[in-house]
Amino acid sequence: MNKTPLFSLLVFLSLNSAFAQENPIIKLKEVVVSDIRLKRYAEGHKVTELRDSTIRRQNNSLTSLLAFNSNIYFKENGYGMVSSPAFRGTNASHTAVIWNGININSQLNGQVDFNTIDPLSYNSIGIRSGGGSVQYGSGAIGGSVHLNNDLRFDPHFDHRVVLGYGSFETKNINYTQSYGDSRWSSNFGVNYKKSDNDYKYLKNDEKNVNGEFGQLNFNFNAGYVLSEKQVLRLYHQSFIGDRNLSGTLVSVGRSKYKDNHYRTQLEWGRFGEKTISKVKVAYLQEEFRYYENKDSDNHSFGKVSTFLARYSLDMKLSKAFRLNSFLEFDNYKGEGDSFGNPNRNDFSATALLKHQVSPKLAYNISLRQDFSSDYSSPLVFSLDGKYTVNKHYDIQLNASKNFRTPTFNDLYWQPGGNLDLLAEQSYQVDLGHRLQFGGVTFNLNGYYITTKDMIKWLPGSNGIWSPINIDDVRIYGAEGELGLGYDIGKHQKVAFKANYAYTVSEDQTTKEQLIYVPFHKANASFSYSVSNFNVFYQHLYNGPVSIIGGELDGYDVANVGINYSGTLQKKIKYTLGLSFNNVYDTYYENIALRPMPNRNIQSQLILNF
Template sequence: MIRIVFFFLLLCYYSVANAQKSTDSIQKLDEVVLSDVKLKHYNEGYKLTVLSDSILRKNGNSLTDVLRFNSNIYFKENGYGMVSSASFRGTNASQTAVIWNGININSQLNGQVDFNTISTANYNSISIRSGGGSVQYGSGAIGGSVHLSNDSDFTKHINHRLQLGYGSYETENASYNLSFGNNKWSGSAGVSYVNTENDYRIIGTDEKNENGAFNNLDLNLNLGYILSQKDVLKVYHQNFRSDRAFSSTLLAPSNSKYETEDYRSMLEWAHVSENFTSSLKAVHLLEQFKYFENKDLNNYSKGQAKTWLIKHSYKRNVSKNMALSVITDYSYITAEGNSYIDPKRNAFSATAILNHQFSTKFKYNLNVRKDVISDFKSPLVFAGDLSYKVAEAYVLKFNASKNFRVPTFNDLYWNPGGNLDLEPEESFQFDLGHQLEILKSLQLKLNTFYIETSDLIQWRPNTETNYWNPVNIANAKHYGLEVELGYTKQINAHHFNLVTAYSYTETEDVEKNQPLYYVPLHKGNTALSYNFKSFTAYYQHLFTGEVDVIGGSLDGYDVGNIGCSYELNTAGKLNYILDLKINNIYNTYYENVALRPMPNRNFNIKLTLKF
C-alpha cells in the first residue's frame, strides 16, 4: 500500500510540474464549471437524461418524488417519507450509484442510498445515466447512476430565491437559495427544510398513517475562485439531517424512530491548458445514524462511517480528435457502532479512458479500471461505448461493460453474522440505443438492455448459528427495453410540452427460476404541460404494473397529479410565483412495499420569490 500511495503522489507531482511549465494560451475553464467532467465527456454511447429546473420545481423536495414521476427507476418506499430504495433496470438498491459532484456517495455501511435523505432544492441539475458505470464511478454502478451537480457560474450576477410552502398533513416546507459570481468568484448557498405530521388517511378505512412524522434539514455551500487564467479552486459542502419516525404497517404498530446525519465536503483544484486538464480532489464523507426502538426512551443503537478520499484526474489531448485520461484515487474508510469492532479499509483504484472522435459521425470510448482493496480482492473491470450518426436526425448508440459491487461493512463485519469470505458481485451488461430528433420538436429514445450478475450477496438464515449471514449465492438476469418521448409545440404565445417514458423489464433469479421481487414488468410515466405567458398548468401520471413480493404480489396502480402556477411581476426585479399542486387526484390506494399504503389525495401550495 505504501508503494501505491507513493506512485499516486508521484503522478500528482508530475501533473503539477507540467501545469507550471505550460505556456499555452488563455483558456475559458469551461471543463471545470461542471465538477463531474466524466459525465460531460465520456457518455457518447449511454442514455443520459437531464432533469430541468422546471421539472424539479413541480415535484416535492425529495429525490424520490422527482425521480418517481420523471424516470424509469422504480422506488420501494416504506410509507411516504420513510426509507426509499431504487430499482434501476431491475437491479437492487445497492446496485444503483448516486454521484455527488463526481464522487460516489453510496453508504459504506449498507451500500445503498436512501433517496428520501437527498433534497433536490440545492442542486443545479440532476442527471440519470442508464447502464453500467463501475469503471468511472466505482462500486454499485450496475443498473445505472444518478448524478447531483453544483455548477460554478463565473458571470457577474447575484440571485436570491425564497420558497415557502404548506400542504396536507400539516406539512411545512421552506427553502432559500443564493447564487452570486463575478470574473473571479462564484458561489451558491442553500437551505431546505420540511416538517410534517404525515398522518395521511389510509384509503378504504377510518385509520391514519401512524408514527409517520418526520423533519429534514439540508444545508449546502459551494464556492469557486479563479486563481489564474488556467487554475480554479472550488469548495463543496453539504449537510443533511433527518429525524424520522418509522411508520406502522397494516399489521404491526410502531413507536420507533431513526435519526441520520450526513456530511460531505470536497476541495478541488483544477488546471486547464490547451493540451491537458488536471483535477485534484480531497474529500471527506461522514454518515451516521441512531435507531430508537422506542422513541420515548433514550436507548438507541448507533453506527457511523468516515471516508477520506484523494482523487486525481489527468486528461491529455493526444491529438486533435483523441484524448487519454488517467484517474487515480486513494481512500481510507473507518466505521464504528454497536455492531462493529472498528473495521477499516484502504482502497486504491486506477482508471484509464481513451476518447476518440474517429470522424464527425463516429465517436467511441474505451475504459479499464483496477481496484486494490485491503480486505478482499476486486475484479478488473472494463467498458466500451460508441455513438454513430447514421443520419442527421438519427444516432445509434451502444455500450458494454463489466461492473462490480464490493461487500459493505455490514456484509463483512456485522456482529453477529458478518462474512469475511464474501466475493464482490460481478456484472456484465450491454445496451443498444436509438436516438431520433425531428425538427427539434420531437425526440425519441429507444434502448434495449441485458444485464447478467453473478455472486449476488444475500442475507439468509443460518440454522447452525441462528443468525442471518450474507452469502454469495444468487445469480440474476435482467433484460428489457426503455422508451422516452419528448414533444414540444408552440402556437403563438401558447407552449405545449409532452414527456413520456415507458420501461419493460424482465428479471430472473437463476437459482430459483423465478422473477426477482419488487420489479414491475411494466412502468410508465407521462408529464403534459401548457404555458401561456405567466400561467402554467401541468398533469403528471404514473403507471406501475404488478410486482412479485414474498408470498404473493402487489397490484399495479395509476396515480395522477395536477398542478398550476402563475408568475406575477415578470418584468420587475422581484418576481412572485404561486404554485398549487394536488397529488393523487384519483384518490388511488396503492402500495409499493407490502403492507405500507401510500398517501390519499393531498395538496401543496408554494410561494416562490425571486430577486
C-alpha cells in the same frame, strides 16, 4: 475532518510546482461543472438531464421527482420513510449516486436513501442508464444518478425563496443565493422540511401513526480562478434528519431514526491547451442512531468516515484521440454497536481513451482495477460509442463489466458478517436509438445484464442471517422515451413527455422474477403554458410486483397542478403554485402493508430577485 484542507494544501503546492509551464487562458466553460466525465466520455450511454424548471415543479422529494420523470422504480416504507431505487431490475445497492463527481453510496448498506436528498439543492440532476463502474466505482450496475452543483463565472447576484405548505401539516422552506463574477462564483442554500405525515388509510379508518419527520439540508459551493490556468473549487453539503418510522397495517410504529450526513470536497484544477490536471480531496461522514422505542434513550449507533484523494489527468493526444486517467485512494473508518471498528483502504487506477473517428463516429474504451485491504476486486472494462446516421438518427452502443463491493454491514455485522465475501460482478450490453424531428424526440433502448456472486442475506441453520455469494440473476428489457415540445403562437407552449420500461429480472435458480421489480412501469407528463399561467398533469403506472408469499397489486397515481407567474416592482419575480397529488384518491402500496398517502394538496410560493 481537519486533515482534509491540510492534505489538499500540500497536494496543491506540490503539483503547482510540478506543472509550472505556461498555458493559454482557460475557457470558463471548463470550470463550471465538476463531473465532466458525464458528458465527455458517455457517447454510448443514455443520459437524461432534469433541469431547474422540472426540479421546482416536483420538489417534494427526489423520490417523487425521479418516479414521475424517469424509468427508475422506487420502494418506499411509507411517505417520507426509507426510499430505495430499483434501476433496470437491480436492487438498491446497484444504483450509484454521484455527488459532483464522487460516489456517495453508504459504506454500511451500499445504497442512498433518496428521501434524504433535497432536489432544490442542485442545479441539475442527471440519470445515466447502464453500467458505469469503470468511471464511478462500486454499485454502478443498473445505472447512476448524478447530483450537480454548477458554478457560474459571470456577473450575477441572485436570490430564490421557496415557501410550501400542504396537507398533513407539511411545511417546506428553502432559500438559495448565487453570486459570481469573472474570478469568483458561489452558491449557498438551506432547506427545512417538516411534516406530521398523519394521512388516513383509504381502506379503513386508521391513520399513518408515528410518521412524523423533519429534515434540514445545507449546502455551500464556491469556485475561485487563481490564475489564467488554475481554479480552486469547494463543495459542501450537510443533512440532519429526525424521523419516526411509520408502522404497517398490522403493527403500530413506535421507533425513531436519526441520521446525519456531511460531505465536503475540495478540487484544484489546472487547465492547459492540451491537458487538464485535477486534484480532488473529500471527506464524507455518515452516522445514525436507531431507537426501537422513541420514548426511550436506548439506541443503536453507527458511523463511517470516508477520506478520498484523487488525481486525474485529461490529455488531448491528437485531433482524434483523448485520454483521461485517474488514481484514487479511499480510506474508510467505521464505528458501530453492531459492526465494531473496521478500517479499510482501497486504491483504484482508471484509464479512459476517447477516439473521434469522424464527425459521425466516436467511441470510448475504459479499464479500471481496484485493490482493497478487505476483498478481491475484479478488473472491469467498458466500451461505448455513438454513430450519427444523419441529423435525425443516432445509434448508441455500450458494453461493460461492473462490480459492487461488500459493505461494512456485509463484512462485519455481528452476528452474521462474512469476511470471505467476493465483490459482485456484472456484465451488460445496451443498444440505443435516438430519433429527433423538430420538436419531437424518441429514444429506444434494449439491454441485457447478467450478474455473478450477488450478495444475499440468508438464514443459517442456527437461525442467524448471514450474507453469502449465491445469486446469479439475468436481467433484460427495453426502455422507450418520447418527448414533444411546441410553441403555439407567441405566448403559448405545450410539452409532453412519456417513459415506458419493460423489465425481466430473473433469479436463475428459481426462474422467477425478483421481488419488487415490476414487469411494466410507465409515466407521462403534459404541460400547457399561456401567458403567465401554466397547468400540468402527471401520471405514473407501476405494474404488479412479486413479494414474499404473493403479489402486490399495480397502481395508477396522478398529480395535477397550476402555476401563475408575475413580477413585483420590476425586480421580484414570483410564482404561485397549487398541486393536487394522487388526484384520483388511489389506494396503493409500493411496499407490502405500507399504504401511501391519499389525495392531498400542496401550495407553493417562489420568489426570485
